[in-house]
Amino acid sequence: MSSTPPAPLHLAVALDGTGWHPASWREPVARPRELFTAGYWTDLVAEAERGLLDFVTIEDGLGLQSSHFLEPDDRTDQVRGRLDAVLVAARIAPLSRHIGLVPTAVVTHTEPFHLSKAVATLDYVSGGRAGVRVQISARPADAAHFGRRTLPHIDGYETPGARESVTELFDEAADYVEVVRRLWDSWEDGAEIRDAATGRFIDRDKLHYIDFESRHFSVRGPSITPRPPQGQPVVSSLAHWTVPNQLVARQADVGYITPHDAEQARATLAEIRAEQRAAGRSAETVHVFADLVVFLDDEQTTAEARRDRLDSAAGEPYTGDARIFAGTPAQLADLLEEFQSAGLTGFRLRPAVLGHDLPAISRSLVPELQRRGLFRRAYEADTLRGLLGLPRPANRYASGPDGREPAPEPVAPAASRAATA
Amino acid sequence: MSKPQKQIHLAAHFPGVNNTTVWSDPEAGSHIEFSSFAHFARTAERAKFDFLFLAEGLRLREQGGRIYDLDVVGRPDTFTVLSALAAVTDHLGLTGTINSTFNEPYEVARQFASLDHLSGGRSAWNVVTSWDAFTGENFRRGGFLPQEERYSRAQEFLATAHELFDSWRGDEILADPAVGAFLRDAKAGAFSHTGQHFDIHGQFNVPRSPQGRPVIFQAGDSEEGREFAAAEADAIFSRHATLDAGRTFYADVKGRLARYGRGPDELLILPAATFVLGDTDAEAQDLAREVRRQQVSGATALKHLEFVWNRDLSGYDPDGPLPDIDPDVGEHHIARGRAQVRMYRDPLATAREWRERAAANNWSIRDLVIETGNRQNFVGSADTVARTIDELVQADASDGFILVPHLTPGGLDVFADTVVPLLQERGVFRTEYEGTTLRDHLGLAHPDDRTGARHAS
Numbered sequence: 001m002s003s004t005p006p007a008p009l010h011l012a013v014a015l016d017g018t019g020w021h022p023a024s025w026r027e028p029v030a031r032p033r034e035l036f037t038a039g040y041w042t043d044l045v046a047e048a049e050r051g052l053l054d055f056v057t058i059e060d061g062l063g064l065q066s067s068h069f070l071e072p073d074d075r076t077d078q079v080r081g082r083l084d085a086v087l088v089a090a091r092i093a094p095l096s097r098h099i100g101l102v103p104t105a106v107v108t109h110t111e112p113f114h115l116s117k118a119v120a121t122l123d124y125v126s127g128g129r130a131g132v133r134v135q136i137s138a139r140p141a142d143a144a145h146f147g148r149r150t151l152p153h154i155d156g157y158e159t160p161g162a163r164e165s166v167t168e169l170f171d172e173a174a175d176y177v178e179v180v181r182r183l184w185d186s187w188e189d190g191a192e193i194r195d196a197a198t199g200r201f202i203d204r205d206k207l208h209y210i211d212f213e214s215r216h217f218s219v220r221g222p223s224i225t226p227r228p229p230q231g232q233p234v235v236s237s238l239a240h241w242t243v244p245n246q247l248v249a250r251q252a253d254v255g256y257i258t259p260h261d262a263e264q265a266r267a268t269l270a271e272i273r274a275e276q277r278a279a280g281r282s283a284e285t286v287h288v289f290a291d292l293v294v295f296l297d298d299e300q301t302t303a304e305a306r307r308d309r310l311d312s313a314a315g316e317p318y319t320g321d322a323r324i325f326a327g328t329p330a331q332l333a334d335l336l337e338e339f340q341s342a343g344l345t346g347f348r349l350r351p352a353v354l355g356h357d358l359p360a361i362s363r364s365l366v367p368e369l370q371r372r373g374l375f376r377r378a379y380e381a382d383t384l385r386g387l388l389g390l391p392r393p394a395n396r397y398a399s400g401p402d403g404r405e406p407a408p409e410p411v412a413p414a415a416s417r418a419a420t421a
Numbered sequence: 422m423s424k425p426q427k428q429i430h431l432a433a434h435f436p437g438v439n440n441t442t443v444w445s446d447p448e449a450g451s452h453i454e455f456s457s458f459a460h461f462a463r464t465a466e467r468a469k470f471d472f473l474f475l476a477e478g479l480r481l482r483e484q485g486g487r488i489y490d491l492d493v494v495g496r497p498d499t500f501t502v503l504s505a506l507a508a509v510t511d512h513l514g515l516t517g518t519i520n521s522t523f524n525e526p527y528e529v530a531r532q533f534a535s536l537d538h539l540s541g542g543r544s545a546w547n548v549v550t551s552w553d554a555f556t557g558e559n560f561r562r563g564g565f566l567p568q569e570e571r572y573s574r575a576q577e578f579l580a581t582a583h584e585l586f587d588s589w590r591g592d593e594i595l596a597d598p599a600v601g602a603f604l605r606d607a608k609a610g611a612f613s614h615t616g617q618h619f620d621i622h623g624q625f626n627v628p629r630s631p632q633g634r635p636v637i638f639q640a641g642d643s644e645e646g647r648e649f650a651a652a653e654a655d656a657i658f659s660r661h662a663t664l665d666a667g668r669t670f671y672a673d674v675k676g677r678l679a680r681y682g683r684g685p686d687e688l689l690i691l692p693a694a695t696f697v698l699g700d701t702d703a704e705a706q707d708l709a710r711e712v713r714r715q716q717v718s719g720a721t722a723l724k725h726l727e728f729v730w731n732r733d734l735s736g737y738d739p740d741g742p743l744p745d746i747d748p749d750v751g752e753h754h755i756a757r758g759r760a761q762v763r764m765y766r767d768p769l770a771t772a773r774e775w776r777e778r779a780a781a782n783n784w785s786i787r788d789l790v791i792e793t794g795n796r797q798n799f800v801g802s803a804d805t806v807a808r809t810i811d812e813l814v815q816a817d818a819s820d821g822f823i824l825v826p827h828l829t830p831g832g833l834d835v836f837a838d839t840v841v842p843l844l845q846e847r848g849v850f851r852t853e854y855e856g857t858t859l860r861d862h863l864g865l866a867h868p869d870d871r872t873g874a875r876h877a878s
Contacts, residue, residue, distance in 0.1 A: 026598035033596045036538045036628055038507065062527065064610065064626045072624065076604040081594070081628045084535035090504035091539040094459070110528060113479070113559045114498070121498040125455040125505035145527040147621040148562070192495070196445040199718035202495075204488040207481070217561030222481060222488075226453055226495045313601070 009336060009374050010287065010346030010388060012102070013048050013361060015041070016059035017079040019353040020293050020320070022067065023313040025079050029355030036083060038091050044354060045092045048099055051362025052376050054387045055100025057133050057236070057348060060085035062106050062142040069155060070139045077314075086118050086132075093126035100384030102131035102236060107176040108169055109137065109146045115176075116183035116223055123228035128383035131234030131254070134177055134247075136169040157241060170243045172216045177235060177251040179219045182210040184232050185395045186222035208397040230385045231392045238291070240321060242271065249275030253390060254287040256348050258322040265290060265342040285390055289346040290339050293318075295326035295353075296360035303327050310352065322350060329364040333372060340374075429814045429849045430689060430821030430863060431841075432516070433465040434474045436829045438482070440725075441695055441795075442493050443715040443827045450830050452493050455505060457830035462506045464830075465513055468837035469851050471862040472514025472545060473506065474658070474823050475499050479523055480556040482758035484724055485733050489756075491721045500532045507540035514859030516545035516638060521578035522571070523551065523560045526619060529578075530585035533635045534627035542631030542858030547638035547658055550575045555757045572645040577618045579653055583634060588612040591629035591869070633868040636859050651677035654688060655865050658823060662692035662798045667818030689863060694822040696799035696806060698835050709800045712827055713791050722787040725794070727755045729768050729775070739787045743779050748772050798822075803839035810840075811849050 018025040018032055025032040034040040041058075048056050064080045066073040085103030093101055101122060105115050115132070123130035137143075143151045154162035191206035210221035236254035239245045248255030249272045257272075259265035269288055276286055297303035303326040311317045318324065325332055336347055349365075351357030369375035381387045436442040437452050444452070451457045465473050477499050482489040499517040506515060515536065519529055529546075537544040550571040557563040566574055593609040595602045610625035639650035640658040650657050651674060661670040667690075675685045697712055699705030717725070719739030727734050731749040748768035779789045799806045813819055826832025844850035851862075860867060 025596060025603055026601070032603065033594065036630075038539045038541070042508075061626065062531075064624045074607040076602050076607050078603055080604050080609065081589075081626055083538055083627060084500075084532050087500055087504040087532060087535045087539055090501045091508050093505050094455070094508040109525070111523070111560050111562075114524075117498040118501045121501035121505075124453060124497060125502060127455075141623050145621055145623045146525050147619055148525075187495070194444060199445075199720035200490045201444055201493055202488070202490045204490045207488055207494075218558070219561070220480075220558035224479060224481060224496055225498060 006337070006340070006372075006374055007345070008376060009340060009369065010054045010289065011051075011361075011366070011369075011375065012055045012057060012100075012289065012346065012348040013053055013358060014057045014059065014291070014348050014350045015044055015354065016350070017065075017082070018355070019357065020350040021307075021310045021314070021318050021352040022078045023310040023318075024353040026313055027310075027353050027355060030353065031355060032079065035079065036081070041088050042092055042095050044358060045096050045099060045101075047358050047362050049096050051366040052379060053099060053362070053366075054346065055102050055129075055131060055234075055384055057102045058085040058088050058104060060104040060106065060135075062109060062137055062145055063139055070141075070153070072141050086115075086122060089130070090122050090125055093122065093129070096126075096129075098129070098379040098382070098387075100129045100131055100234065100387060101126055102133055102234065102384075104133045104135050106137050106142070107134045107173045109142065109148065112176045112179035112217070113183065113219055113223070116180040117225040119180070119233050120184060120223065120225040120228040123230055123233045124225075128229035128385070130228065130230065131236060131384055132180075133236045133238065133256075134173055135238070136166070136173050138166050138169055163243070167243045170247055174247055174251055175212070175214045175216045177247075179210065179212045179217075181232060181235070181251075182212060182396070183219070183221055183223040184227060185397050186210050187225075187227045188395050188398050189227055189231075191226065227395065230383050231395065232385075234384050234388065234390070239268075239272075245272050246275050248272055248288070249281070249286065250279040252286060253385075253388070254289060254346075256289050256291045258291050259339070259342075260323045262338050262342040265339055265344055269343045285388075287345045287388060288343070289348045290344050291322040291348045291350060292335075293320065293322050293324040293350045293352055294332060294357055294361070295324075296329055296332060296357050296365060298328060298364075300327045300331065306356075307352070318352075324352075329360065329368045332365055333368045333374070336369070337372070337374070424815075426849055427814050427820065428851070428864075429810065429844060430691060431468070431470045431850065432472045432474050432514070432691060432821070432823040433461065433470055433833050434476070434693060434823050434825040435461055436493075436826055436832060437476065437496050438478055438493050439476070439825075440492055440716060440721065441825055441827050442829065443712060444493050444829075445715060445718075446828060448828055448831060452829050453495055453497060455502070458497075458502055458506055459509045460830040461833060462510050462513055464833045464837050466510045468833070468841045469854060470513060471821070472516045472543075472859055474516045474547070475503065475518060477518040477520065477549070478758060479520060479551070480559055480758045482756070483555075484727060484756045485735070489724070489758075491718065491724060500536060503544070504536055504539055507536070507543065512543070512854040512857065512862070514543045514545055514636070514862060515540055516547055516636070516859075518547040518549055518640070520549050520551050521575045522566055523556065523562075524578075526578055526581040526585060526614075527621060527625070530582040530625065531627045533582070534586060534630045537630030537632050537635055538627070542860070544630075544632065545636035545638055545656075545859055547640055548575060548579055548654075549640055553757070572641075572649055574618045576649060576653070577616045579637065581614045581616070581619050581621070584612050584614055585625045586629070586634040587868075588625040589627070589629040591633075594628055632858050632860050636863060636865060647674050648677065650674060650688065651683070652681050656689040656691055656863065659690055659692040659819070662694040662813075662819070662822065664813060664816060664818050667692060667813060668816060671817050671819060686864065687866075689820040691821050691823050692819050693825050694798035695795070695825050695827065696836060697797045697827075698801070698803055698806060698839060700802060702801040702805050705801045705805075709797050712797070713794065716827065717787060717791045717794060719787050722790040725790045726786060729771050731755050731768060737786060740785045743772075743776050743786055743789065803843055807840045807843035807847065811844065811847055814849070
């Protein structure tokens with residue numbers, strides 16, 4: 001082992017309903033009747049902030065939750081219904097101080113112009129702590145909620161037809177993120193001049209049309225909202241295979257992957273880093289976090305028994321995309337170190353039962369990681385980018401030293417990007 | 422026979438992208454930082470106002486092909502800032518202007534339902550439609566609509582949103598571990614809508630919110646707009662704040678309600694109103710004149726004249742006489758992204774009248790714009806302003822006012838500190854909030870408690 005101290009880890013927690021186990025709402029700590037109140041979410045974020053976590057993500061979707069892959073399931077025994085995640089994040093922002101707020105936003109049926117200003121505004125109301133997790137929706141039922149297109153029914157990502165259809169949605173997502181990012185830059189810093197002598201409120205040479213056009217959509221700009229405090233709020237995305245990995249490599253600041261062991265983590269990471277180089281982003285920090293579902297107790301047998309009890313309440317063992325961990329904080333810390341050695345820089349933990357496993361993270365796992373020198377002992381930055389070690393980026397439209405405006409980065413049309421998949 | 426004294430409703434419009442906001446004053450703060458919004462909202466709540474109001478514009482305004490830079494430019498996202506304001510207030514209603522042309526019902530319905538949950542029942546939606554392909558250039562689906570389709574789309578948009586709000590009754594969440602049921606009904610939120618503009622079906626994913634539906638505002642002044650309001654709205658954001666115009670508008674719109682089976686108390690008329698307060702009436706008048714000069718710089722005066730002339734007038738001296746040339750009466754091309762230009766229906770006559778008035782009074786361009794521009798609605802000592810507001814409301818010129826201060830964020834403070842106590846003394850304004858929801862403040866029934874169920878068809 002090297003004698004240099006290990007790099008600190010980044011930790012996020014994924015908030016979804018009462019927790020990620022479908023029977024979590026039945027637990028006495030779960031507060032299921034308060035799911036649609038501001039107080040419930042405020043308490044969760046306060047608990048995460050107590051643990052000095054980098055950020056919380058908040059799940060969202062444009063249809064009812066379902067246990068089926070892409071179809072509604074008509075079940076009544078699991079949590080159904082949610083609040084808009086951006087609005088939940090905004091509601092929490094004035095009541096928290098340091099923690100990053102990363103709502104999920106579906107980019108398939110929504111407008112990039114609206115999302116860009118919403119996340120910029122979240123950045124203003126949180127004082128620079130905003131991010132977003134972009135997510136596609138391949139669910140035909142969600143498409144029917146908008147009535148603007150129909151999506152084919154697919155049963156998984158394995159068939160070529162399904163991959164083609166989902167690749168198309170990811171192409172659109174890449175364009176979407178490009179538009180969102182350009183709009184964040186469409187006002188240069190210092191565009192507001194309030195020059196009483198000439199009566200000008202802004203220097204309009206510092207506002208820019210983004211003139212984005214692709215086969216998915218065109219957006220003129222500029223944004224109606226000035227550049228947010230972080231310049232570019234943090235963009236993140238979950239990836240399970242090549243095409244979503246490319247979205248992470250090309251457009252995200254943080255990617256979430258779901259390796260089940262260090263070897264898988266290494267392989268996915270190599271693929272993302274290669275794509276990152278191909279996209280010309282080698283110099284930029286792109287964090288890759290592993291997602292893990294966690295049952296945390298003081299004894300491994302207690303955690304496993306809890307998992308068994310919840311599985312039997314649910315009527316079937318809980319499985320999902322991410323590895324499920326049941327054990328002690330020390331065992332989880334061991335696992336995180338092992339994954340870290342594969343090159344991951346952080347983790348997004350999905351508490352099986354929020355009311356139990358979130359406090360276990362903030363009050364037991366975090367102290368364990370601190371003892372090992374792997375986690376911060378106080379918040380060291382005021383912004384989410386700061387916590388993640390990301391600099392405030394230069395504005396792509398800002399004038400160079402010679403006063404000329406640099407041409408915006410050319411963006412390959414979506415079709416050619418798809419062809420490289 | 423004397424009528425019972427009406428209770429006044431008061432609201433506060435956050436100043437920003439309009440020509441009444443004075444950004445050049447040393448007291449003027451940020452129009453984008455959250456601290457300004459929080460200050461403004463807290464003042465409104467301290468004064469027991471019914472609600473805070475946010476306008477919206479989805480494309481930066483342009484004049485002469487360039488972004489208009491003389492007024493405040495830039496604003497936050499409406500939903501996001503309202504949700505954050507719910508965290509720093511407990512009672513204040515939160516009214517957002519949201520366009521029905523550049524949004525989809527499912528998304529807007531879930532945003533308003535979410536805001537209503539997160540604010541404990543304080544959300545309101547000012548439903549507006551847009552008119553131009555100019556704004557549509559910012560949106561993937563464009564959005565240009567012919568004039569005659571704007572209200573039909575808005576109407577169907579609102580009806581569809583109501584179907585979504587009503588798709589949950591409010592008793593679906595059982596969350597009973599003993600029987601293992603979270604939902605009482607697997608089909609909670611089921612909806613199906615087929616119409617000219619929307620063809621959607623499925624399940625809405627936000628359970629019923631405290632108010633059932635957000636309070637609905639309407640802001641248009643046209644015949645279709647008034648009819649839309651009479652049929653669908655809970656309140657009108659009107660522009661008729663004077664006695665005569667107010668009474669005429671009030672009688673007109675309230676007179677339409679019976680046709681929809683609605684009583685006069687089911688639609689509130691709330692005009693926007695500006696104000697300037699002083700220790701005395703004379704001092705307030707002086708101050709008001711000063712504010713108008715701040716609002717209309719020389720550059721602003723020329724731009725204002727361009728609305729009427731429909732020409733580039735940048736070569737003219739704002740301190741000199743009005744242009745000799747006549748307005749271009751062709752298609753309006755000089756200003757885009759604002760409603761104001763539609764107000765001058767006969768530019769030749771307007772120009773003629775302005776030239777005559779300027780010549781008679783020896784006014785420069787800037788003087789003319791200041792003198793013919795909108796004067797503040799309420800100018801005077803606190804006592805005068807309180808009396809005026811009360812008289813207007815008791816005379817059925819309105820049910821109250823949406824106040825538009827000219828300063829951010831402190832422009833409401835002096836009103837809260839001096840006028841509100843006088844209205845309270847007169848017994849026409851609440852001294853404490855009596856309920857928790859915006860419907861409570863406005864005296865509107867919860868949709869589930871209405872007799873007749875006008876939306877049930």
